[in-house]
Amino acid sequence: MAKKEAPIHKLQDYLPPNTFEPVLQYLHQYKVHLTVAQERKSILGDYRHRTRDKNHRISVNGNLNPYAFLITLIHEIAHLLQYEQYGNSVASHGKEWKSIFGQLLAQFIQNGTFPDDIKQALLRTLHNPAASSCADEILLRTLKNYDDTPSHLKMVEEVLHNALFKTHDGRIFQKGEKMRKRFKCVEVKTGRLYLFSPVYEVEELTGHGPLLTPGP
Helix, strand or coil: CCEECCCHHHHHHHCCCCCHHHHHHHHHHCCCEEEEECCCCCCCEEEECCCCCCCCEEEEECCCCHHHHHHHHHHHHHHHHHHHHHCCCCCCCCHHHHHHHHHHHHHHHHCCCCCHHHHHHHHHCCCCCCCCHHHCHHHHHHHHCCCCCCCCEEEHHHCCCCEEEECCCCCEEEEEEEECCEEEEEECCCCCEEEECCCCEEEEEEEECCCCCCCC
């Protein structure tokens, strides 16, 4: 996984205005080694607790918009603070982490860091935040309003029914019906069924393929 090593003041380039100093206090106080990673599809950020030989380590994807970057960084700092208080004796996204994460978010909300739409999305779940912003579709959809998204990409929910779309790894799917919270889609090459989040970004392909059904 490629990472960028840069002077700490460069962190300002990834954060919303007036948030660098509050964040820097936590990084300095707990001697955090922070890295900015290239885009990772499975995770937005990562935390590794301190050991005898290494300090606390946090990585955050550098392709995130400033608000998503800050929320992800706060998410990982909450893991750090949980470790400092409880070690490995509690669940990683249990009530202790949720309480700490909520308190940290509240500080930035009170300081007027977030636009009103993001603020409202955060306030919905402030006392019971999801384990990942990717798991909170309302928050993720709101944060995407601030992305510099390439024009050829769409969210799965925007793709026409039965239309074909391509994922970032080049696989082609046909969009099917929505089942509760996710869309049922068939991979064209294998006939296998997959469930996609409505806000997953894909490239819609021109035209419709033949109606596919899942393989055995």
